[in-house]
Amino acid sequence: MKAFTSNRRRWSPVRLTAAVVAAVAGVGAVAVPAAAVTGSTIVGVASGRCLDVVGQSQADKAGVDIYDCNGQANQAWTFTAAGELRVYDSPKCLDVAGQATTAPAVVQIYTCNGGANQKWRIDSTGTIVGVQSGLCLDVTGAGTANSTAVGLWTCNGQANQQWRTASGGDTQPPTVPGNPRVSNLACDTVTFAWNASTDNVGVAFYDVYHDGQLIKSVSGATLSTDLTVVPGTTWGLYVNARDAAGNVSQASTTVPITPPQCQADTQPPTAPAALSGTAAGTTVTLRWTAASDNIGVRAYDIYRDNAKIGTVTGTASTPPATTFTDSALAANTTYQYYVVARDAQANVSAHSNTATVTTGGACGASVCAVTQIATDTDIPWGLATLPDGTILYTRRDAQDIVHLNPATGAKTTVGTVPNVQSTDGEGGLTGLAVSSTYGSDHWLYIMHTSPSDNRIVRIKLENDKLTTSSEQILLSGILRNKFHDGGRLRFGPDGKLYAGTGDAQNGDNAQNTTSLNGKVLRLNPDGTVPSDNPFGNYVWSYGHRNPQGLAFDSQGRLWEQEFGNSVMDETNLITKGGNYGWPACEGTSGSCGTAGFITPKHTYPVAEGSCSGIAVVRDVLYVACERGTRMYREVISGSELTNVQTYFNGTYGRLRTVEPAPDGGLWLTTTNNGDKDSIPNNSNEKIFHVTLGT
Structure with a gap:
């Protein structure tokens, strides 16, 4: 979550913590005072008034404006791990009407549906940006009076596009999550867990990665999650903690995993066929007919004079290509090539026919x-x-x-x-x-x-x-x-x-x-x-x-x-x-x-x-x-x-x-x-x- 920033005094963190806890439905809560309101007010920097659902309506397409802050539920917003701004502690999201992507655009509330027009990005200047449109949440006409409408407009950095909440002024990141560990490793799933981080205000989210790629974000009250993994592929899992102001911890230590294959496979692919090669100067282009496999061919290994010199790879859904370019060869030299196929469990086919190719007298290539x-x-x-x-x-x-x-x-x-x-x-x-x-x-x-x-x-x-x-x-x-x-x-x-x-x-x-x-x-x-x-x-x-x-x-x-x-x-x-x-x-x-x-x-x-x-x-x-x-x-x-x-x-x-x-x-x-x-x-x-x- 990005920070809402403030150039005013810092607010009490209690309400923010409650908002964080409620960010993802179905997770456990931490103790907060009974009087705490679920959700957090979003205050316009220029007006000092709160982002407000008009007339306290909970109907789809209800409008949004600014109004005196009153602590009521139509002013209590929760920014979720999915990038939504939810209101009323219910599945009602801040929504761009008609999925408009050009200014001006109308904002409203609507039943949360996961659409890109309900996703928001909040930067450290307090600007709230529609992910789909790239436009900024804007108080119409730079107004400051009660009931001034709020919509989307081209981002301009002005105060009527800046917002703050209780998190204003927090620059301290959480501590590193401790003791990352895995359990229940299967071919396509694993349970990943860690010990809680601490933060001066509160941990809002944990972001789970493998090898630099974000897999999943979960609530700050969640210390374990099930992940979808790829059979036979080694990943390094780790987790970062993130607070409501967008401060991110250093990463945990890495836990390597290699899930087993989902089913035993001992059958190799058939041999690639019809291998042929042509020379253009000192570059050789090879082509062949695809092999077949009971589950799927994942790669072809190319051999020149009995030494492996290249690989063409595919994925579970995309077969590997059936062509290969061998570059930077010696001039006027004869080479012999063959190709073998591999599946996901490293079963290797017999090799293809042998193709003999003689290079030309000069490079003639790039x-x-x-x-x-x-x-x-x-x-x-x-x-x-x-x-x-x-x-x-x-x-x-x-x-x-x-x-x-x-x-x-x-x-x-x-x-x-x-x-x-x-x-x-x-x-x-x-x-x-x-x-x-x-x-x-x-x-x-x-x-x-x-x-x-x-x-x-x-x-x-x-x-x-x-x-x-x-x-x-x-x-x-x-x-x-x-x-x-x-x-x-x-x-x-x-x-x-x-x-x-x-x-x-x-x-x-x-x-x-x-x-x-x-x-x-x-x-x-x-x-x-x-x-x-x-x-x-x-x-x-x-x-x-x-x-x-x-x-x-x-x-x-x-x-x-x-x-x-x-x-x-x-x-x-x-x-x-x-x-x-x-x-x-x-x-x-x-x-x-x-x-x-x-x-x-x-x-x-x-x-x-x-x-x-x-x-x-x-x-x-x-x-x-x-x-x-x-x-x-x-x-x-x-x-x-x-x-x-x-x-x-x-x-x-x-x-x-x-x-x-x-x-x-x-x-x-x-x-x-x-x-x-x-x-x-x-x-x-x-x-x-x-x-x-x-």
């Missing part, structure tokens, strides 16, 4: 060669090229920086970054950028998680060593959490430093332009705020969930890569002051078509995406994907992304970072092991050079 230049026992995260063509990269969990000579493979650890703390998830030592005037100042710009926040610092590199005494903290106070910490840094052609920040597992942060989270930030190299930033602070764009890719094209435009929750990942073209919609909008789902939200230039199903780093070379965008285990190549044409191609599908596993190399190629890193546990040196990662064609 991706020509891949050369491994180094390995590492930790996760290479940020990577930057020095003026002499050598590489620096951060090791996220080991918290140090390595200097790599790609020509010889020689590596030197230049030092450990001070005050870094991992998060048992995605936090740690992340972004890295080299000063545009490095030759004279030797500044390295670094983003990392500290014990209290995420921050951007700069440290000088002298004689191949970090001079930690030179460290300057340029920007601190970026909220941290187990996941959604962002981390990418990039200097723009304007000389400014850009940074991607995650929402810290609280989507409310993303829509609050005074928050540093869920944003693309822009700062001067000395850490000051550029005078032309749109909101007078570090925020350049907002409405982001977890951006981890930033890259500029030849026109100086900024492209951004962003993790979705469970539906779509997205590539965005960033504009100054732009709102990219999270949490109301994910990719093109939800309220993404709402006026004021900027839609992505390309989206990816999460199973084919979870993309992190991006790079632009000759106005072609390259996208490195983790869960999707592939690299996309996308041509920038005008303001659109065209001719999208897939490379290395399963060949190298999860891909984290892609960066331009000085010869016109790419640096590319993997992130296959230990990337969600913060344990140093438990990985086996690779760094590649990719030679690009024309």
